[in-house]
Amino acid sequence: MPHAHPVSLKDIRKAVPELKGVVARTPLFENADVNALLGGRLLLKAESLQRTGAFKIRGAYWRVLNMSPEERARGAVTYSSGNHALGVARAAQLLGSSAVIVMPDDAPAAKVEAVRALGAEIVTYDRDTENSADVVWRIETDTGRIEVPPSAHPLVLAGAGTAALEMLEQAAAMDAMLDAVLVPCGGGGLTASTAIVMAEASPATAVFAVEPELFDDTRRSLEAGARIGNPKGLRTICDAIMTPIPNDVTFPINLDLLAGGLVASDDEVREAMRFAFEHFKIVTEPGAVVGLAAILNGRIDIRDRTVATVITGGNIDARRFAALLEE
Amino acid sequence: MPHAHPVSLKDIRKAVPELKGVVARTPLFENADVNALLGGRLLLKAESLQRTGAFKIRGAYWRVLNMSPEERARGAVTYSSGNHALGVARAAQLLGSSAVIVMPDDAPAAKVEAVRALGAEIVTYDRDTENSADVVWRIETDTGRIEVPPSAHPLVLAGAGTAALEMLEQAAAMDAMLDAVLVPCGGGGLTASTAIVMAEASPATAVFAVEPELFDDTRRSLEAGARIGNPKGLRTICDAIMTPIPNDVTFPINLDLLAGGLVASDDEVREAMRFAFEHFKIVTEPGAVVGLAAILNGRIDIRDRTVATVITGGNIDARRFAALLEE
Numbered sequence: 001m002p003h004a005h006p007v008s009l010k011d012i013r014k015a016v017p018e019l020k021g022v023v024a025r026t027p028l029f030e031n032a033d034v035n036a037l038l039g040g041r042l043l044l045k046a047e048s049l050q051r052t053g054a055f056k057i058r059g060a061y062w063r064v065l066n067m068s069p070e071e072r073a074r075g076a077v078t079y080s081s082g083n084h085a086l087g088v089a090r091a092a093q094l095l096g097s098s099a100v101i102v103m104p105d106d107a108p109a110a111k112v113e114a115v116r117a118l119g120a121e122i123v124t125y126d127r128d129t130e131n132s133a134d135v136v137w138r139i140e141t142d143t144g145r146i147e148v149p150p151s152a153h154p155l156v157l158a159g160a161g162t163a164a165l166e167m168l169e170q171a172a173a174m175d176a177m178l179d180a181v182l183v184p185c186g187g188g189g190l191t192a193s194t195a196i197v198m199a200e201a202s203p204a205t206a207v208f209a210v211e212p213e214l215f216d217d218t219r220r221s222l223e224a225g226a227r228i229g230n231p232k233g234l235r236t237i238c239d240a241i242m243t244p245i246p247n248d249v250t251f252p253i254n255l256d257l258l259a260g261g262l263v264a265s266d267d268e269v270r271e272a273m274r275f276a277f278e279h280f281k282i283v284t285e286p287g288a289v290v291g292l293a294a295i296l297n298g299r300i301d302i303r304d305r306t307v308a309t310v311i312t313g314g315n316i317d318a319r320r321f322a323a324l325l326e327e
Numbered sequence: 328m329p330h331a332h333p334v335s336l337k338d339i340r341k342a343v344p345e346l347k348g349v350v351a352r353t354p355l356f357e358n359a360d361v362n363a364l365l366g367g368r369l370l371l372k373a374e375s376l377q378r379t380g381a382f383k384i385r386g387a388y389w390r391v392l393n394m395s396p397e398e399r400a401r402g403a404v405t406y407s408s409g410n411h412a413l414g415v416a417r418a419a420q421l422l423g424s425s426a427v428i429v430m431p432d433d434a435p436a437a438k439v440e441a442v443r444a445l446g447a448e449i450v451t452y453d454r455d456t457e458n459s460a461d462v463v464w465r466i467e468t469d470t471g472r473i474e475v476p477p478s479a480h481p482l483v484l485a486g487a488g489t490a491a492l493e494m495l496e497q498a499a500a501m502d503a504m505l506d507a508v509l510v511p512c513g514g515g516g517l518t519a520s521t522a523i524v525m526a527e528a529s530p531a532t533a534v535f536a537v538e539p540e541l542f543d544d545t546r547r548s549l550e551a552g553a554r555i556g557n558p559k560g561l562r563t564i565c566d567a568i569m570t571p572i573p574n575d576v577t578f579p580i581n582l583d584l585l586a587g588g589l590v591a592s593d594d595e596v597r598e599a600m601r602f603a604f605e606h607f608k609i610v611t612e613p614g615a616v617v618g619l620a621a622i623l624n625g626r627i628d629i630r631d632r633t634v635a636t637v638i639t640g641g642n643i644d645a646r647r648f649a650a651l652l653e654e
Contacts, residue, residue, distance in 0.1 A: 022359075024358075027354045027376075029376070031351075031378065032349075032378060033378065033379075033417075048608045049354075049356070049607070049608055049609075051358065051359060051360065052360075053608055090360075274645060277610055277645060277648075278645070280376070281375045281376055281380055281609060281610040281611075281641030282376075282608060282609060282610065283604055283608040283609060283610060284608075314608035318601060318604060318605070318652040318653065319652075319653060321604075321649070321652070322648070322649030322650075322652055322653055323649075325645040325646075325648070325649055326645065326646060326649055
């Protein structure tokens with residue numbers, strides 16, 4: 001018997017009409033020439049083209065929309081390296097609330113500036129010596145703000161799941177039966193909500209979490225059957241998914257439903273960014289293409305099969321994008 | 328009484344089912360935050376996401392498809408700085424024909440390599456001392472190949488027009504009534520076919536040709552009522568639309584139907600590329616964003632109106648893209 005999960009397909013469907021007109025129905029790209037090259041069908045759900053440049057606004061908006069007027073007046077607080085911050089800041093702005101964002105002091109400049117431009121207040125912390133959750137907790141206690149976590153909340157998961165539901169509908173319209181979906185995995189929220197959608201609506205579709213090779217906490221935790229963290233002090237170019245350890249909301253879902261965990265190296269990620277640039281003409285950020293990198297490097301068999309991945313975001317400095325393309 | 332044009336909306340509609348499955352139905356992007364910034368609705372028809380990275384395959388494929396088996400065996404010849412070359416090369420390959428492409432010797436390396444990779448033969452010429460048409464004519468005469476011009480052919484125009492028809496359908500689905508459409512203009516084929524679509528299906532929509540400021544042959548010709556060329560020896564970063572003079576197939580259509588001609592400087596084009604990168608997360612080539620540049624620089628009023636432009640292509644070296652973003 002399956003575990004009872006905090007979110008069901010029904011919860012995800014409930015968010016769909018409320019997000020309409022606020023978030024974009026992003027394209028599911030397919031390129032006949034790329035398919036010929038790979039010997040199978042590759043589908044890219046381009047959430048990089050989403051409002052605020054990442055899928056995160058789906059969950060953030062749905063969470064803030066479900067706050068009471070009194071909670072909205074107190075405002076939101078969250079931690080994020082950038083994409084979730086942008087989503088929460090924009091959601092708060094759209095809904096007449098306010099946001100405080102706790103960001104690592106090495107977050108990309110473009111993300112920090114963009115978050116500030118949306119009217120949010122930024123509090124920085126040191127990734128290696130402080131725990132972001134402690135900083136958020138202090139702000140919650142001091143100010144009465146409501147936490148909107150990047151993944152560990154049923155409403156955030158339900159909002160994120162609308163991307164997977166769209167992908168499934170778009171694939172069906174393209175006569176594509178998804179053999180596998182690869183989801184870039186940080187906190188594991190998009191991964192978990194995608195797994196829930198597929199388990200209920202497309203059970204033959206295998207869902208994999210994909211992580212940077214030095215931040216494969218979910219992969220190792222899935223193998224161990226229990227949450228294992230990453231060592232401190234490591235770095236990856238995939239800033240959006242540099243998470244310390246799986247959280248206790250998303251991990252049980254992922255443990256129950258995922259087909260497994262895959263990894264990609266930073267070099268493979270750079271190659272995948274170039275591939276997306278050359279063949280799909282889209283701007284991607286490093287953490288957004290770990291799934292594509294895994295596919296291009298044969299971590300999963302695409303030959304005569306249909307494999308989808310979510311391009312989770314495209315928020316990157318022009319200078320950094322240029323540097324990564326040229327390396 | 329309107330002039331009789333070599334292509335009608337009916338001709339364009341005829342191409343639609345034949346192109347299905349070969350060319351992509353590219354997205355028409357709208358960004359609520361950009362609209363708020365501009366005070367009007369901006370719609371981007373992203374033909375940069377088209378197969379071969381530009382709208383050109385629409386017309387090229389339709390032309391080659393309409394060749395007789397005997398003509399296809401002789402093969403195609405054309406001149407192009409790159410995007411039309413890619414379209415013709417791919418169309419020839421898909422349809423079991425072959426292609427010879429006459430390219431300027433300063434065409435971007437990525438385009439030359441990509442054309443070669445599609446199996447086409449390349450013949451180069453000097454933009455300042457030779458006339459591409461003479462080189463094509465010599466090849467036609469010597470080899471019996473059929474010319475597939477970049478714009479000056481009714482079937483090429485009919486194929487290109489499918490992009491405008493899609494845009495109009497997509498706009499209607501978004502409840503957008505197009506006040507104006509700005510089309511990047513080189514040979515004037517996409518401009519002319521867009522004008523034909525709008526004149527017949529959306530007569531209240533004004534269509535403008537947009538050119539690099541030093542290559543404004545169409546704008547000046549429209550004002551003079553007769554074809555006027557550009558001086559030799561000039562350069563622009565907009566390689567895709569560096570044309571010498573309007574041609575005698577597209578210009579009469581444009582003279583009859585356009586609302587006028589607009590220009591953008593190379594600096595404005597660079598800014599527009601950065602704008603597309605930051606706000607829409609898409610890769611664009613310089614010549615593809617002259618329309619966007621004109622809008623961002625107030626050449627047309629977008630306030631409380633709906634203005635669309637075609638992002639005509641995204642074929643650009645990673646290195647050059649990086650350099651243009653950083654300038």
